[in-house]
Amino acid sequence: MGKNEYDVIIVGTGVGGASVGRDLSLAGRKVLFLEKGGHIKRVGNTVSAALMTTKFGFTRSREKNWIVSVCNYGGSSNLAAGCAAPPPKIVFDPVGIDLTNEAGEAQKELWINNLPDELTGRSNLRLMEAANDLGYNWEKFEKYIDIDKCEPNCSDCMNGCSRGAKWTARVYGDEAIQNNADIKLHARVDKLIIENGRIVGVEGKRMELRFKYYGKSVVLSAALGNAPILQRAGIKEAGMGFACDYLQFIGGISPHLSSIGANPMAVGTMEHYESDGIVILPVFYGWGTFALHLGFMGPKYLPKFFNFWKYTGVMVKIRDDIRGRIFPDGSFSKPISREDRLKLSKGVEIIKKILKKAGCNDNSMFVADPLGAHPSASCRIGEVVDTNLETRIKNLFCCDTSVFPSSLGLPTMWTTVSLGKRLAKHLDKIVLQ
Numbered sequence: 001m002g003k004n005e006y007d008v009i010i011v012g013t014g015v016g017g018a019s020v021g022r023d024l025s026l027a028g029r030k031v032l033f034l035e036k037g038g039h040i041k042r043v044g045n046t047v048s049a050a051l052m053t054t055k056f057g058f059t060r061s062r063e064k065n066w067i068v069s070v071c072n073y074g075g076s077s078n079l080a081a082g083c084a085a086p087p088p089k090i091v092f093d094p095v096g097i098d099l100t101n102e103a104g105e106a107q108k109e110l111w112i113n114n115l116p117d118e119l120t121g122r123s124n125l126r127l128m129e130a131a132n133d134l135g136y137n138w139e140k141f142e143k144y145i146d147i148d149k150c151e152p153n154c155s156d157c158m159n160g161c162s163r164g165a166k167w168t169a170r171v172y173g174d175e176a177i178q179n180n181a182d183i184k185l186h187a188r189v190d191k192l193i194i195e196n197g198r199i200v201g202v203e204g205k206r207m208e209l210r211f212k213y214y215g216k217s218v219v220l221s222a223a224l225g226n227a228p229i230l231q232r233a234g235i236k237e238a239g240m241g242f243a244c245d246y247l248q249f250i251g252g253i254s255p256h257l258s259s260i261g262a263n264p265m266a267v268g269t270m271e272h273y274e275s276d277g278i279v280i281l282p283v284f285y286g287w288g289t290f291a292l293h294l295g296f297m298g299p300k301y302l303p304k305f306f307n308f309w310k311y312t313g314v315m316v317k318i319r320d321d322i323r324g325r326i327f328p329d330g331s332f333s334k335p336i337s338r339e340d341r342l343k344l345s346k347g348v349e350i351i352k353k354i355l356k357k358a359g360c361n362d363n364s365m366f367v368a369d370p371l372g373a374h375p376s377a378s379c380r381i382g383e384v385v386d387t388n389l390e391t392r393i394k395n396l397f398c399c400d401t402s403v404f405p406s407s408l409g410l411p412t413m414w415t416t417v418s419l420g421k422r423l424a425k426h427l428d429k430i431v432l433q
């Protein structure tokens with residue numbers, strides 16, 4: 001195999017790309033990662049978090065709805081809250097995919113743990129007690145956290161975790177690199193090289209220079225970036241529809257509670273998931289994202305920033321519809337439909353009751369505008385890729401949240417790793433044989 005030739009070229013180093021690359025490198029395959037972002041090493045603060053996001057967080061839909069997108073080695077997992085939820089059958093049964101085995105394998109590798117009370121945080125325990133007193137069914141949520149490295153009274157998971165206590169896709173990426181995978185950072189793929197209906201390589205730009213790499217197979221794991229690449233290759237249905245798991249934060253003020261120092265999404269409930277498509281979990285913005293979102297909402301909201309340190313936040317996240325659209329220039333549209341608003345409202349009303357029961361004053365409650373943190377379902381299984389995640393261009397695959405058949409409305413990483421493991425087996429045992 002020549003210098004620029006690989007068994008598999010993987011575009012993007014988020015959870016989807018890193019899991020395929022790691023398993024294939026362990027199987028002895030020659031792997032190349034191409035990552036548009038850089039590699040910020042000192043993580044765990046607001047500045048590093050902002051530097052990792054695409055356009056410093058200024059990514060909004062054509063309707064001005066904020067959708068978070070991360071562009072750095074490890075992708076969005078760097079800023080994830082670390083909350084673990086297994087692949088939901090309700091999403092994968094309709095397309096005939098059973099991820100039970102791969103989810104079991106992933107469970108052993110993703111540092112999934114139940115946190116003891118001192119790491120869960122006093123505010124979270126108080127909210128759980130208040131919710132359960134009202135008759136809801138809250139419990140602790142598992143997290144991708146190494147308990148030995150995690151510290152009490154810390155809520156920095158979504159800044160990247162300076163202690164390295166949170167599992168991210170970098171763990172798999174680093175393992176792949178130790179197993180001789182190559183990685184090129186600041187390498188943005190923009191074109192596929194196709195010969196006789198079969199993928200043979202990719203093209204792109206790195207430090208203003210054009211590059212070409214050749215591979216027996218290519219896996220697109222660029223999340224929001226997949227659709228424009230596929231559209232340019234003639235797969236016009238890519239990006240026709242996408243979801244983002246719209247969520248809303250509700251903050252309340254009580255002298256006995258605060259989101260600061262409370263481990264995000266360490267407790268909550270899925271009791272409304274199958275019936276209403278919503279999950280409820282305590283978590284609030286970091287100060288930087290709070291300021292940014294208040295700015296997006298309008299100048300009259302900016303004074304709320306001064307209450308940031310007092311707020312206790314709870315989030316409703318929904319299984320939104322797939323009426324979004326990604327355009328060839330990378331811009332996107334993602335309206336909030338009437339059905340989405342009804343789901344969000346249901347969650348907001350439940351959360352207000354719980355915050356009140358936990359001691360927050362009615363007048364202190366602040367309901368932020370919806371935002372999306374899980375862009376997904378833009379290259380759906382059954383429409384853009386088949387159940388092996390292959391597109392109609394031979395040996396060209398997608399593997400990340402974009403292949404979800406519909407919105408998950410849940411933490412996505414366990415599901416995406418499970419899909420990555422399943423694809424790695426298919427590539428190793430069938431495609432590359």
Ligand SMILES: Cc1cc2nc3c(=O)[nH]c(=O)nc-3n(C[C@H](O)[C@H](O)[C@H](O)COP(=O)(O)OP(=O)(O)OC[C@H]3O[C@@H](n4cnc5c(N)ncnc54)[C@H](O)[C@@H]3O)c2cc1C
Pocket residue numbers: 011012013014015016017034035036037068069070071072073074075076077078079080081082083084085158187188189190221222223224225226265373374375399400401402410411412413414416
């Ligand atoms: C704030 C926040 C909190 C979250 N909390 C949780 C949580 O608690 N639990 C959970 O399970 N999930 C959580 N999530 C969701 C989860 O982190 C993401 O859904 C998941 O990491 C997405 O993985 P991915 O591989 O699909 O894509 P991404 O992580 O988006 O990776 C895509 C990668 O591709 C690169 N790329 C894009 N275009 C190109 C191109 N043209 N060429 C080369 N590279 C390219 C990007 O730079 C990026 O690194 C959270 C997300 C956010 C934003």
